[in-house]
Amino acid sequence: xxxxxxxVLYSQAGPSARGWQPLSFxxxxxxxxxxxxLTRALLVLRxxxxxxxxxxxxxxQAWSQRFLGxxxxxxxxxxSVYGQFVAGETAEEVRGCVQQLQTxxxxxxxxxxxxxxxxxAVKTGEAWYEGNLSxxxxxxxxxxxxxxxxxxxxxxxxxxxxTALTSSRLCKELTSWVRRPGAxxxxxxxxxxxxxxxxxxxQVPCLNAEQNQHLQSSLRRLQQVxxxxxxxxxxxxxxxxxxSLNPALSLLVAALAMRWNSPKEGxxxxxxxxxxxxxxxxxxxxRDAEAAxxxxxxxxVKLVRGAYMDKERKMALLQGAKDPTQPDYEATRQSYSxxxxxxxxxxxxxxxxxxxxxxxxxxxxxCQATKRMWELGIPLDGPVCFGQLLGMCDHVSxxxxxxxxxxxxxxxxxxxxxxxxxxxxxAQENRSVLQGxxxxxxxxxxxxxxxxxxxx
Numbered sequence: 001x002x003x004x005x006x007x008v009l010y011s012q013a014g015p016s017a018r019g020w021q022p023l024s025f026x027x028x029x030x031x032x033x034x035x036x037x038l039t040r041a042l043l044v045l046r047x048x049x050x051x052x053x054x055x056x057x058x059x060x061q062a063w064s065q066r067f068l069g070x071x072x073x074x075x076x077x078x079x080s081v082y083g084q085f086v087a088g089e090t091a092e093e094v095r096g097c098v099q100q101l102q103t104x105x106x107x108x109x110x111x112x113x114x115x116x117x118x119x120x121a122v123k124t125g126e127a128w129y130e131g132n133l134s135x136x137x138x139x140x141x142x143x144x145x146x147x148x149x150x151x152x153x154x155x156x157x158x159x160x161x162x163t164a165l166t167s168s169r170l171c172k173e174l175t176s177w178v179r180r181p182g183a184x185x186x187x188x189x190x191x192x193x194x195x196x197x198x199x200x201x202x203q204v205p206c207l208n209a210e211q212n213q214h215l216q217s218s219l220r221r222l223q224q225v226x227x228x229x230x231x232x233x234x235x236x237x238x239x240x241x242x243x244s245l246n247p248a249l250s251l252l253v254a255a256l257a258m259r260w261n262s263p264k265e266g267x268x269x270x271x272x273x274x275x276x277x278x279x280x281x282x283x284x285x286x287r288d289a290e291a292a293x294x295x296x297x298x299x300x301v302k303l304v305r306g307a308y309m310d311k312e313r314k315m316a317l318l319q320g321a322k323d324p325t326q327p328d329y330e331a332t333r334q335s336y337s338x339x340x341x342x343x344x345x346x347x348x349x350x351x352x353x354x355x356x357x358x359x360x361x362x363x364x365x366x367c368q369a370t371k372r373m374w375e376l377g378i379p380l381d382g383p384v385c386f387g388q389l390l391g392m393c394d395h396v397s398x399x400x401x402x403x404x405x406x407x408x409x410x411x412x413x414x415x416x417x418x419x420x421x422x423x424x425x426x427a428q429e430n431r432s433v434l435q436g437x438x439x440x441x442x443x444x445x446x447x448x449x450x451x452x453x454x455x456x
Contacts, residue, residue, distance in 0.1 A: 105401030271300030
């Protein structure tokens, strides 16, 4: 019945009965953007494709402040990199950015640029995590408030970084125990979900007193964010991180899902992220999807290529461990394609109880997704949506949005001091994406020349 309903909805909103028509990512949708925006995008993307700038970004930023002064340096950043990839600092600036996106058929996916780097000794102490909790709760409110602005409706989504609310050291410790055959019973989604709900003292035998106290505080923070997000009808997309942390993160997400993805809640309200560049991702995704189906839980997935490949390989080499990543780009592409097919099949059978974000900048991947959606009868604006980074891949995002698909832009926001280091780290992790944006730069250049020459 659910599949039949989806097919009926699709027949009302989908493409013509003549068959699937592939989208054209030729930059035609750039007519929705001003010449100033296109010029900035071209300049910034060309700068970001220059490896030394990405490698030494933090050093260059410090030099810029020293020689130009904070005011002039900040003005240059706001007019370039910050303006291209960040929504702004204040709630009003974020709303302005979102309103502009909505006129182009795009939707916001807010991301707070706070996190704890693995083995960081600077960001420690419960006060830091409690401060991050307040920021996350405000992000939930801001995400909900954006619905008041005119534009396309649909799911309200927000990104959540778990290591902003719990230490990476604790996550590494939990991961080491989760991977062992005889892991304590307390480290199960069911027991952790009970601890989140009850709020009472919770002790894991393999952790010391300090770790147990931090775990209790972390569970409380995660539950508070999820509870507030549910009350505000905001769905949380939990970011994946390093393989040394991911098993613990998945355990915490599974615990939240036990509570907030149940049928009575109308979920999924908590989504997990799966990285296709890891060798074990397909099997984990298949296992998790089947387990959610058996348990009657809603299942939400953000499917990404993954951004930590170079670091993962270096860490594996230093530790003498097996490389967890796919051997090359083609293997990663095939992994993403298999995971995508798996999830689209689940969506076609489970309907709104299974939801997917196809987070990809790859044109062929997006074409594969849209074609399979048509073949499986999945509505354009239904349980499947697409995601790209703000300021990148606009030729794909705009084409999807104009065709009626649900498209989200990942939008960081905050002050220059908070966001620029975050952007530089993301650029270092996504070198291949930035350097591979050649086609987008070519399309931008063509559109600017067309306007310069006054062609129709």
